[in-house]
Amino acid sequence: MPVTTGDIRDWIQRSGQVLHENNAYLTQLDSAIGDADHGINMDRGFQAVNKKLAGMEEADISTLLKTTGTTLVSTVGGASGPLYGTAFLRAGVATAGKQTLESADLITLFEAALEGVKARGKAQTGEKTMLDALAPAIEAAKQAQAAQASLAQIVQAMVAGAEVGTKATIEMTATKGRASYLGERSVGHQDPGATSCWLLLQALADSIKQA
């Protein structure tokens, strides 16, 4: 079963709920190594996104993703605004004209998002950022695809990859973002950006399961 426009809409709505529920958790992670606003910022951003999407009943997949991106850029406030904003914008561009997404389309979507985040943040993996969840998630998806997994299994593999990647950030020293001001003292803490990325992928898996 390919991913439909309804699944994408459900994913974004669900992401808003999940981020709202995890607002305090993400902010707590961010208070250890950053400026204690990641949960608040992401919650605010996705609330604005869902308010906007509610008035766009006819939007296709690309439009939903692009609108999410532009809204995050203008409402999040922290570094995750331009970063997640760029990710969703690039995802929107990568899915232009698609009515449904097959496994390969979904991987293309996330690869475009990954490249967008790298370019916007001038960042690489291993710097204790959301990239450390997203990049292993995509790797896991590709491996699952090569092993003839179904789309739902591929998304499950992404979630597992993101979880491993997020937990691996605990041992990393931050060299990007506000956490880099702490240098070595950032070690021992799980990165909030990687964590929110993992939560978003979990939300996608749940949306696809529901369908």
Add this chain to the structure above:
Amino acid sequence: MAVGIVIVSHSARLAEGVAELAGQMSMGEVTIAVAGGTDDGSIGTSIDKVAAALQKASSPDGTLVLLDLGSAVMITEMALEMLDAQEKERVIISTAPLVEGAVLAAVEASAGSTLQEVAEAANNGHDMPKGHQA
């Protein structure tokens, strides 16, 4: 017309304060526009505020943007991407420290210098001494 200056900060009060300090040095000769805080007034940056400040400080001689921390760069870059190529060419994002850079840029801009000269003046803020090193 002098080169315009834009101050981007996560804090509205910090942006206002830097503009106040720099404005005292340029004695009203230079447009210093601020983009501080989020749209709802909390700590953060707002692309709409940056775009509005760029508009306000826009000058045929160019605009220098000074900023405080990390993500202010990304949001400023995204705001610049919304401008047309010609306008974009007339804007430089400075890597100078915010306070020193803004004061030096304001002084240089008030003397009618070019954008390049104002940007270089701001860069002198990188190694501006503050008393004796401990």
